[in-house]
Amino acid sequence: QKLNVENQKLYLEIRKxxxxxKTLHMEKEEIDFQNQQLLGEIQQVRQEHQILILKQQQLTQME
Incomplete structure (x- = not known):
C-alpha cells in the first residue's frame, strides 16, 4: 500500500x-522562430548599409 502511494507520487511527478x-520545447521553437526573423532583419540592414556605403562612394567620386 505504501509502495503504491509512492508509485503514484512518482507517476504524477513524471507527468508534471x-x-x-513540452512547454520548454514549445518555448524553444518560438525562440528559434524569432531568431530566424531577427537574422533576416539583420541581413536586410546589412544590405541597406552596403547600399548606403556605395552611394556615399559615388557621391565622393563626383566631388
Whole structure:
C-alpha cells in the first residue's frame, strides 16, 4: 500500500516533468522562430548599409 502511494507520487511527478518539458520545447521553437526573423532583419540592414556605403562612394567620386 505504501509502495503504491509512492508509485503514484512518482507517476504524477513524471507527468508534471513531461508537461514542463513540452512547454520548454514549445518555448524553444518560438525562440528559434524569432531568431530566424531577427537574422533576416539583420541581413536586410546589412544590405541597406552596403547600399548606403556605395552611394556615399559615388557621391565622393563626383566631388
Amino acid at each position: 516533468l513531461n508537461i514542463d518539458n
